Amino acid sequence: MAKLTIKDLKKSYGDVEILKGINLNIYDNEFVVFVGPSGCGKSTLLRSIAGLEEVSGGNIFIDDKDITDAAPAKRDLAMVFQSYALYPHMSVRENMAFALKLAKQPKHIIDKKIMDAAKILELDALLDRKPKELSGGQRQRVAIGRSIVRHPKVFLFDEPLSNLDAALRVQMRIELARLHHDLKATMIYVTHDQVEAMTLADKVVVLNKGRIEQVGSPMELYHNPTNIFVAGFLGMPKMSFLQAKVISANSLGLTVELSSGVDMCIPVSSDGIAKGSTVTVGIRPEHIQITDKNNSNFTGRLDVSEHLGSDTYCYVNTDANEQLTVRTPGYYQGKYGDTVGLQVDLRHCHVFNNDGQSLYKLNRSAA
């Protein structure tokens, strides 16, 4: 049905380069999420696909047809905006009918399409209301309804949930996932919220400073980030990073000495790593445990603990004053200032070289 190909896409505003050569393939029925910190170019990329921004270089293809310079109206894409962007002078029904009327579709078909969309989104009772009479969640549904009546080739979502409160956001997230499943449509979704990225995406595209850092399934990105940026960006709480020096490198992995003076042997490829060079070790909160002081890799001093009920996140300072985040069970009762033992699951540690690139894990797996 709809396949989207982006080749070496560039965009600048004056001297400022926003997109620095984006290459990306999006396949039919895929739910692709663009994620990254603010200012990384994700919205600009989406708006370039939509045709709302003129690009400075490169090409965009839909089903092998070059649409780089086509008007938005000619691209057959639908977009849901962060601000909903409903037409305030039209009722819900007219909002949804607008595109179909412009396309000169017969009235009975328009009516049927609106009824179908209204049923999916539970808008039946609201069809004759004006946008100002609706709540935020309802408005967002209308905005989605306005795009699904058109059966576009690709759906574009520009941070559609960021104006909703937390509870509603979770609910709409689930509805969007269901919608994608039911419509079997290609969707591109922009967000700065990594939870949305992880839960909704078939494929996550992590952007930073106008470049793609990594593309892959959420789990692939979480477990095998290609560089320190992706590693630090995905995951809540964040991965902890420790500075270390390489003591020896062999086929079993890398032996490093942390700044706190502790030695660790981590099973990663040592290709191109010289003895004595500095590296960064990354450990996720769930791959480190608080244990008995005598039966541990090293010790640290307990800083703040955050009790979430199911889990407790403990922030522990090492002897070199680096901070580690540790996930412990919800019943854990550590006290501020306690000295605790830390046990690291070495198989799941990440090592990044001086350029921030990830070293290949020898026991690569998705678990």
Next chain:
Amino acid sequence: MLSIKQGKQLNTVLIGLLAWGVALVIFFPIFWMILTSFKTEIDAFATPPQLFFTPTLENYTLVNERSDYLRFAWNSVVVSFGSTAIGMLLAIPAAYSMVFYETKRTKSILLWMLSTKMLPSVGVLVPIYLLFKNLSLLDTRTGLIIIYTLINLPIMIWMVYTYFKEIPKDVLEAARMDGATLFQEIWQVLLPMSKGGLASTVLLSLILSWNEAFWSLNLTASQAAPLTALIASYSSPEGLFWAKLSAVSTLACAPILIFGWISQKQLVRGLSFGAVK
């Protein structure tokens, strides 16, 4: 000592009194003009001025006999509606491009347009008169429409500009995504969304054109003369006839006053739109 609540009430009363005072000062001349138009010439000159008198319609009858009121009124209608329509046709696209495709020079262009309003009209009277003479536009309605459009265009663009500024860009982009052409985007989305503001722009332009007297007096003689010229023809060198002048003034003001009265809600809403949002 007054409590905070009493203080607030006193404030409200004072502001109310002030508003009434200002309104009366503004309204009094109009009231006196209408009153005078129903007096005889002798009553109109009486000292002290008379508030109670036997009303008469003789001034109106005389004015009607001496001059063709409807022809002047029709000229006023054609000229003010014509210049307003053309003005809107120019102001909407101009404001659209300045709001939604702003460049570094947009602000300067807006200021420059406004600065043309600071030029005293009389300063360009001779060149404009000569231009009109050469183009055979003297004493034509077309000529007046052109000059009124040019006079009011800066203000119209400024007003439409501020109303368009209130429209979120996203909504127009949504229309573009929905397949709207530029014209459909403006006609079906932008204009309905700013109709309150556009209506007050139209009203203001109508009022300004209706009341304009400098150019209409200087550029028309008989064929294209609007109501303002009719009023002026009654302040003749033969002596002032206050009652007749009042009657003709009342006749000239009445249409626009009634029009303004009917649409005052729209006008006030439009003019205060940005402030109370």
